[in-house]
Amino acid sequence: MYKYHCLNPIAPVGIERFDENYVRVESPEEADAILVRSASMHEMEFGKDLKAVARAGAGVNNIPLEKCAEKGIVVFNTPGANANGVKELVLAGMLLAARDIIGGINWVQEHEEDGDLAKEAEKAKKAFAGRELDGKKLGVIGLGAIGVRVANTATHLGMDVYGYDPYVSVDAAWQLSRNIHHAKTVDELYKECDYISIHVPALDSTKGMINREAISLMKKGVTILNFARDVLVDSEAIVDGLLSGSVKRYVTDFPTPEIAGVKGAIVIPHLGASTEESEDNCAKMAAKALRDYLENGNISHSVNYPDCNMGSKEEGSRVTILHRNIPNMLGQFTSLLAKENMNITLMTNKSKKAYAYTMIDVDAEISGNVVKRLEDIEGVLKVRVIV
Ligand SMILES: NC(=O)c1ccc[n+]([C@@H]2O[C@H](COP(=O)([O-])OP(=O)(O)OC[C@H]3O[C@@H](n4cnc5c(N)ncnc54)[C@H](O)[C@@H]3O)[C@@H](O)[C@H]2O)c1
Numbered sequence: 548m549y550k551y552h553c554l555n556p557i558a559p560v561g562i563e564r565f566d567e568n569y570v571r572v573e574s575p576e577e578a579d580a581i582l583v584r585s586a587s588m589h590e591m592e593f594g595k596d597l598k599a600v601a602r603a604g605a606g607v608n609n610i611p612l613e614k615c616a617e618k619g620i621v622v623f624n625t626p627g628a629n630a631n632g633v634k635e636l637v638l639a640g641m642l643l644a645a646r647d648i649i650g651g652i653n654w655v656q657e658h659e660e661d662g663d664l665a666k667e668a669e670k671a672k673k674a675f676a677g678r679e680l681d682g683k684k685l686g687v688i689g690l691g692a693i694g695v696r697v698a699n700t701a702t703h704l705g706m707d708v709y710g711y712d713p714y715v716s717v718d719a720a721w722q723l724s725r726n727i728h729h730a731k732t733v734d735e736l737y738k739e740c741d742y743i744s745i746h747v748p749a750l751d752s753t754k755g756m757i758n759r760e761a762i763s764l765m766k767k768g769v770t771i772l773n774f775a776r777d778v779l780v781d782s783e784a785i786v787d788g789l790l791s792g793s794v795k796r797y798v799t800d801f802p803t804p805e806i807a808g809v810k811g812a813i814v815i816p817h818l819g820a821s822t823e824e825s826e827d828n829c830a831k832m833a834a835k836a837l838r839d840y841l842e843n844g845n846i847s848h849s850v851n852y853p854d855c856n857m858g859s860k861e862e863g864s865r866v867t868i869l870h871r872n873i874p875n876m877l878g879q880f881t882s883l884l885a886k887e888n889m890n891i892t893l894m895t896n897k898s899k900k901a902y903a904y905t906m907i908d909v910d911a912e913i914s915g916n917v918v919k920r921l922e923d924i925e926g927v928l929k930v931r932v933i934v
């Protein structure tokens with residue numbers, strides 16, 4: 548029986564994927580697996596049985612990835628599962644920035660009692676006039692699951708789109724419309740574009756990337772959209788930009804006291820992935836990855852260990868070993884099993900940066916003593932026998 552805990556509400560269609568071999572527990576300390584959305588796990592103590600964490604979403608900056616890797620806890624996310632939901636809200640954000648739809652709606656609400664509302668509205672509406680997106684230049688920074696969708700859709704609105712991503716994946720590049728200009732530097736994109744939308748993860752290298760210097764390179768009256776993470780944008784610089792008029796609008800999905808209420812800011816309460824479809828997709832993908840890992844040892848869409856798949860566990864035993872990516876690990880595992888006269892029927896080993904994963908099928912039962920000796924090998928972080 549596997550125990551799982553949900554740190555945030557997870558869509559029922561995902562939870563339904565756990566069959567009678569799974570039980571939901573109230574305490575994360577008891578769990579074999581944790582499902583999480585945006586709750587911060589940085590200060591959490593992990594229970595001794597915790598084997599995996601699944602982020603029902605894309606961003607993993609709420610999870611201590613290195614600490615998990617060191618404890619042999621595999622962290623999964625659900626790449627692309629909420630990308631369409633975010634893309635649609637980014638488009639809405641551009642429209643809200645281009646036309647004063649919010650001001651207009653507020654005006655109507657404030658005048659709802661007015662008997663002559665229709666006539667008064669015709670007089671008032673010039674205060675809420677805007678501009679069209681057609682023909683404007685949009686710069687998309689980060690051409691992953693969301694960025695590609697935003698860029699491609701914007702071309703259908705008649706926008707002239709520039710994309711910047713020095714690490715773009717081959718898959719994403721294949722999906723990108725040929726009408727998108729390839730910005731070779733981010734400065735080129737800053738200088739050209741009327742709208743700039745960021746879709747990069749929060750990493751040490753991206754935090755604060757929209758700072759005073761970046762804003763100084765942008766066109767006067769630029770609109771900046773941030774549906775990625777608050778820390779990507781220097782909030783003092785953006786507030787000063789809005790107050791001085793160098794930034795016309797800042798549309799963000801991340802409410803902070805510094806930005807909420809500033810004139811020109813459109814602040815949304817982190818609704819990018821809050822659609823029925825995105826929540827369902829993320830929950831299903833997260834539950835599927837957890838089950839495959841717990842039941843078969845297979846890893847797909849992990850952010851701290853390599854993806855590795857040996858199919859379903861068949862007869863015999865499967866031992867899985869999370870370890871450091873250092874020389875002679877495989878040699879030590881196989882010679883230990885050979886000394887125990889165990890016949891290896893299938894084996895695979897993959898690595899990702901400092902960590903590696905080995906899966907070994909043998910045609911006999913693996914004793915507790917063998918597990919202990921595998922655990923004692925220098926560089927081994929966790930050993931699991933799947934029965
Ligand atoms: N608002 C929301 O509800 C919501 C929902 C999903 C994701 N997000 C955020 O959006 C981010 C992007 O999501 P995604 O699904 O597109 O992720 P993704 O991993 O598919 O794409 C990220 C892209 O950013 C690129 N990148 C990394 N560093 C870069 C840099 N310095 N300059 C330019 N490009 C760089 C990568 O190469 C990659 O192509 C997530 O990390 C998350 O923080 C927010």
Ligand SMILES: O=C(O)CC[C@@H](O)C(=O)O
Nearest residue numbers: 584585604605606820821
């Ligand atoms: O779970 C959410 O609502 C937000 C998820 C989003 O920020 C993500 O990074 O996928």
